[in-house]
Amino acid sequence: MSLKRLHNIPKTIGFRLTAWYSGIFILSSILLFVFAYYFLSSTLLKQDHGAILSELGELSSEYVSSGITSLEKEVTIAKKFRKKHPFFIRFAGTDNNTLQIFFPYQWAEFDLTKLEKMTPVNKQKWIRLPAMDEEYFLDLASTRLPDGHWLQVGLSSEDRERVLERFRETFAAVMIPLFLLGFLSGSFLSFRALRPIQHLIKTVQSIDLGKMEARVPGTGTGDQLDELVRLFNGMLEKIETLINAMKGSLDNVAHDLRTPMTRLHNIAEKALQPNRDVSIYREALAKCIEESDRILRMLNALMDISEAETGVMHLDRKITDIPGLMHGVVDVYSYIAEEKGLSIHINAPRDLYVTVDEDRVGQVLANLLDNAIKYTLSGGQISLKASRRQGEVVIKIKDTGIGIPREELPRIWDRLYRGDHSRAQKGLGLGLSQVKAIMLAHKGRVDVLSEPGKGSTFSIFLPANH
Known part of the structure; x- marks a missing residue:
């Protein structure tokens, strides 16, 4: 030493x-x-x-x-x-x-x-x-x-x-062992009291060396130091989740920006060729705007998903009229549905209110309704039904579309995943990931029942006590 x-x-x-x-x-x-x-x-x-x-x-x-x-x-x-x-x-x-x-x-x-x-x-x-x-x-x-x-x-x-003299002599004889016992007892109590701090120091040193998975072992005593360990480990969990989400987002962005950026590059390169008509330049600029909008939508969707998964998504909660929200979303897509020969039905009780972020939940309904319209053949039907049960508000969107193969069901919530049937449709492959992320931010959930050739039913569950 x-x-x-x-x-x-x-x-x-x-x-x-x-x-x-x-x-x-x-x-x-x-x-x-x-x-x-x-x-x-x-x-x-x-x-x-x-x-x-x-x-x-x-x-x-x-x-x-x-x-x-x-x-x-x-x-x-x-x-x-x-x-x-x-x-x-x-x-x-x-x-x-x-x-x-x-x-x-x-x-x-x-x-x-x-x-x-x-x-x-x-x-x-x-x-x-x-x-x-x-x-x-x-x-x-x-x-x-x-x-x-x-x-x-x-x-x-x-x-x-x-x-009295014997008593004094007896005390003097036991003083040295007593002092030694006091020192040993003090050392033992000090070691026990500071053990969580020592574990904390070692964990921080491990994290400093790059071991983000390191955690402080709990004592299980239930005292203030044990509570400190629990809070510190919870903070490490959140930090690790944020870092992993950042890495995942950066990887996804780097991967998925290549295609639109390549298209932008090709459009611009083609437009810069000599002896081009003005209409060609206009068309090139319009395509550039379209691709840039696509990139922005992708980035916004990825950011929403990352924020929801890491628990930092901001929600502007307010009392929301669910039937009114459903009618508003259907009104937006009614023209597209009519063009395709689809009928949309809404079944929701009056006075069904829940405290949510109205824009975010509207985005969820819009994504699910857009998918239902895309994958339902002409003459098909789409129904939206809302109800309250066991402390939850349940909204179901059912279609008579092509359905989803059983082997693809577990993967439809993954980022950028697109099934065999969805490749023929335009999209980013982020819609259902965004739906799941928004429901996670609301402490809710979403599930799906589907049968190929008969259609799909997506159900979203919102806590009614918020």
């Missing part, structure tokens, strides 16, 4: 997260120790004070009832049965001069003569006598007896301090 990478480690999010996690874990452990230490210390102190007050009460009651002799017997018995935790007991006169003291021999580190200089207080207040080395101290509770004498009972803090 280079020195530059080592130098940059503290700047990484992973290192900072690990440091934060570890710091919070260790700080929490220390705070927990402080709280536990304070709780243990308070509990032990309360236990000692409770034992002192209990012993003081018993001894003072014994003195009141039976005098000093009985008190001495009680102390002697107590020393026999309480060798482990003996009490310090002091009996003093009215002027606090020591009359009698009972205390364990191992408590010699306390200077008991100082007690005569300390004014005794009621048992609600405590006297603390430090040892000569000040390592421990003696907690004392006092009570004035009915005859004016003082009785004091105490306990050394030695046992309590030993327990």
Whole structure:
């Protein structure tokens, strides 16, 4: 690992997260120790004070009832049965001069003569006598007896301090493993938290190398980072679709512009030959305009198809009267149908409205009706029927034309595909592709039923809830 990478480690999010996690874990452990230490210390102190007050009460009651002799017997018995935790007991006169003291021999580190200089207080207040080395101290509770004498009972803090010392030593012993555990826990949590980010970085690097199919693996946790991964992958899907559509459009345009551009070139070259009549130039210009219009129609159709397939087609949605739209399209083609000896019938209920782009849906109907007229023989019939069912508006265009062979049905929606029978008719081979694309943009669909020699029925389905 280079020195530059080592130098940059503290700047990484992973290192900072690990440091934060570890710091919070260790700080929490220390705070927990402080709280536990304070709780243990308070509990032990309360236990000692409770034992002192209990012993003081018993001894003072014994003195009141039976005098000093009985008190001495009680102390002697107590020393026999309480060798482990003996009490310090002091009996003093009215002027606090020591009359009698009972205390364990191992408590010699306390200077008991100082007690005569300390004014005794009621048992609600405590006297603390430090040892000569000040390592421990003696907690004392006092009570004035009915005859004016003082009785004091105490306990050394030695046992309590030993327990607390063991607790401190235990915590010190576990601190290093605890710090290590905190660091490992922080590293693990940091790794888990940043794993989607690492996958994201690797995916972006793969895309930068040209692998557009690369995707970020999801964690499946359902958290914000998982949602980010889902949105990022969705964005990549859309970008890949757009790029593929652009490539496909460019390929199609490059392929399909060759023929009309060649015709334009030939017309212009022919018109430039010497000794030509003006009418020939006019005819050449008219053909050039016709070919240029054909190219424009092809480009517009290809752009519409690409926009619809990539989800960027703009739709000017508004409430549309479907029967009125059907009548409008039929009116445009009625003259051509009459010339060919075809009859067109419309069957649509009144007040059938749906929110769509009226021009786009009109373009769909026009394409399908134009095909029906082209491929229906003289004397045939064409019917348009609209209805509403199960949340959809369905428009059917049925003809008695030549039909479509079964093997060609899956391919009629492909761009620039023209079947055997359609090659004899003028067209770009983009009409049905455009129909499907516009329906896709409306979240609708289109299908076809056809039988050669009997005709075809195209059905378009528009969502009625838009």
